[in-house]
Amino acid sequence: MKLIGIADTTFARYDMGKAAIDELERTGTGFRIIRVTVPGMKDLPVACKKLIEEQHCDICMALGMPGPMPKDKMCADEASNGLIRAQLMTNTHIIEVFVHEDEAKSDSELAWLADRRAREHAVNVYDLLFRPERLTQRAGTGLRQGFEDKGPVYKQ
Template identity: 50%
Template sequence: MKVGIADTTFSRIDMGKIAIDELRKISSLKYERYTVPGIKDLPIAAKKLLENGCDIVITLGWVGKTQKDLVSYLAMSVGLITVQILTGKHVIDVTVHEDEAENERDLLAIAENRVREHVRNAVDLLMNPKRLQKLAGTGQRQGYPDVGPILR
C-alpha cells in the first residue's frame, strides 16, 4: 500500500516533511510526495497521486487570512470532494487557516498536531479502520485538544 502526500509552497511550514516523519514513525507504508504552488492545485495533485498507485492521499494546505484565500479554500475543497467521488478513494484534507491562532507559535503547534493526527487517520483508514470505529462520537479534534462526547 502507498500513501500520497500533496503539499504546497504557499504553506509557511514544511507540512510534507512533518507528514513523512509521522508516517515513518507509525508505519512502514510507502509514500509518494507531490508539491504544488497553492491549494487550488491540490485536487489535481491528489488525482495524479491516486493514478500513480496511491491508495489514499493526504493533502496539506495553508489558507491565508483574506476573503480571496477563503474562496480559494472553498474551490479546493469542492475539487477534493470531486476527486474522491471520481476515484472512490479517500483524500484526507489537512488545512491550516492563518487566522486559527493569535500568534505564530500557536499556529505552528496547531499545524504540526493537525498534520500528525491526520496521518494517523489515513493509516488507520488503510490498515486499521476498526480503530476509527472505536473513536466514533468521541469528539476527536485535529490541531486542538479533543473535546469528548456530549453524552457519556
C-alpha cells in the same frame, strides 16, 4: 505494499508534508510515500487525482494553509470542493488537512497547530489503510485534529 500520496503547497508557511511523513514513518510500516508539492491550494485536487490515477496511491493527504483574507477563504473552499470531487471520481480517500492562518494567535501557535494537525491526520490515514477498527472504536468521541478534543456528548 500500500502507497500513500502526500500533496502539499509552497504557499503554506509550515512544512506540513514533512510532519505528516515523519508521523507516518513513526506510526507503522507496510507503505511507501509519494510526495508532490504544488504552488497553491487550488492545485491540490489535480495533484491528488494524479497521485491516485498515475502513481496508484491507495490514499492521499492534501495539506494546505489558507491565508486570512476573504479571497484566501474562497480559494480554500474551491480547493476543498475540488478534493471532494477528486475523491468521488477516483473512489479514494483524500484527507484534507488545512490550517487556516487565522486559527492561531501567533506564528509559533500556527506552527504548533500545523504540525499537530498534520501528524494527527497522518495517524488517521494510517488507520484508514491498516487499522480501520481503531476509527470505529473512536466514533462519536469528539476527536479534533490540532486543538484539544471536544469529547462526546451523552444522552441524559
